[in-house]
Amino acid sequence: MVGYDPRPQDQGQGLSSSKAAAAGSAAGLLTRVFINPLDVLKIRFQLQIERFSLLEPRAKYLGIAQATNRIFREEGLRAFWKGHVPAQILSISYGAVQFASFEFLTKFAHNAMLYDARNPIVHFVCGGLAACTATVTLQPMDTLRTRFVAQGEPKVYRNLWHAVVTMFRREGPLSLYRGLTPSIIAVFPYAGLQFASYNIFHRISKWGSISSGNVHNLVCGSCAGIISKTLTYPLDLLKKRMQVDGFQKARISFGQVQTYKGFLDCMFQVARGEGLRGFYKGLSPSMLKAAFSTGLVFFWYELFCNILNDHKQGASSGHQQQQSKDLNRKQ
Template sequence: MVGYDPRAQKLPLRAQEAALAGSAAGMVTRAVISPLDVIKIRFQLQIESVSSTTPGGKYWGLLQAARCIRTEEGLAAFWKGHVPAQLLSICYGAVQFTTFEFLTKAVHDTTPFDSQTSGVHFLCGGLAACSATVTCQPLDTLRTRFAAQGEPKLYKNLTDGVRTMWRSEGVLTFYRGLSPVLIAVFPYAGMQFFFYNVFKRLLAPPPSAGKSRESLRSIVCGSAAGMISKTVTYPLDLFKKRLQVGGFEEARIQFGQVRRYRGLADCVAQISREEGVRGFFKGLSPSLLKAALSTGLTFFCYELFLNAFRDLKDLNGRAAAR
């Protein structure tokens, strides 16, 4: 189980160990799910009029989009923005899981609630994600812009992207889309931790089960939790992506129509008017695949690294006692 557990037989973890396990989990997961992330972002950003009788977008299916990107931009295009995305994942995983472990321990120490209940995991998971989001939002904006741009590239590399955005749009541009993501991230992450806890309890293996079955349980529970959470909060993720590419129209023009939004309310109104309710769920299919893979892998890798740290501490403790 993730989170502070006073009933655990092994030695408690330090904050540095939780941060390292979270960073490693984020790094591994990001490398695997990057292609789905790029495809999802492309779908989220293209404009298609609900009143049009002909397709208005460059991409209309998961496989078609993958073939199109591969043909026009090469295989490396599926890892566009991978450097800021990896920095984002490493930073986000470290802050989120360290904060989560700290909060669950604080609940155990200062309240009468059990730190391993699903409700506590929902609250602590949501708060931990909010803290990680505020910390890592500039990297998320950079990741979105790199994944969104076509050829020729507007930003040559990460340093050029930061310098160009800073000079032309100001420091606040790195926090574009923060409002919808903060609104969405609390229930999204909260539900991830909540359902992961619920499913792990429902699918608890017998005491004789081996490590392979426990690993499979972590992946299955994490994947199910990720898909449920993503479906519920998906429109807010789309609004965030649309706002993050504001002022970035030059690099988007080859993908079809572009729009400018004055803020979150204007973004919602324009999408509703021009693209209908379906517009709020563009890119949902690759996003659900990504959510299943990323959440399952994240929880699996996090627990894998946590258990490795705990086993190492136990071995060192027994060696010192001899």
């Protein structure tokens, strides 16, 4: 199971931080390939300023099917993988930092602070702290990913390096950290709820004698993703709005332009101009993405952890057998 396991080594104790990082990177890479189109849809809805109304459909994107069709007609199939390179770098790095930090923190909580490492509350706190560590480390890559997804045609940024140079020259180095405040505020409860909910669903399945396995991990992860995303979604929307602040040239291709003075100003402008529903623009594709991405991340992570554990135990068993053979020869 995800997190430090205090049971004896032969019962499957948790991996080292380096192996957790490797498993987290692989999980992030494979998951990103599948969920990038949903991420594009989610971000486009989040950045759309216009009020959504079926009676007065001024907004460019009105629903998942309509938005998918419109993006495909106007920008082609490749548009659904816009920003895939920075997003893939982000996913690989984020998975490594988050899971390695989580394994370390749960082990620290158990050994140094004497808390039960398998407790859902411990998983909530450690999961939130691990995600904050990954977010601060990788915020520039998340901002670049959002900018690439936001730009329509013609493109403002030709490639990743061009985007970095352009932002440095026009907006300064701090532009890579736009949206960091709502990111930190949002990611702690979001990731904390993910890890805690995943833990709780695993516990419930054991109480109900539901069989465990890779598919079981996928279902538990998907449920955890839906719950955590629904409860923290408005903060994610504010983060995306602030990340493209000052990027009017690209945004105007699919909606109105708005500028913000800070986190609170962004929140007030959304509330005043778009109403309460404005905070939940893009919730449908976001929930689909959360279900798939969280489920797949935990699915792949658990799978790679099991592979690494089996390899570790196999190597240990082989080493013990070799030592036994050497001892018998000496006797």
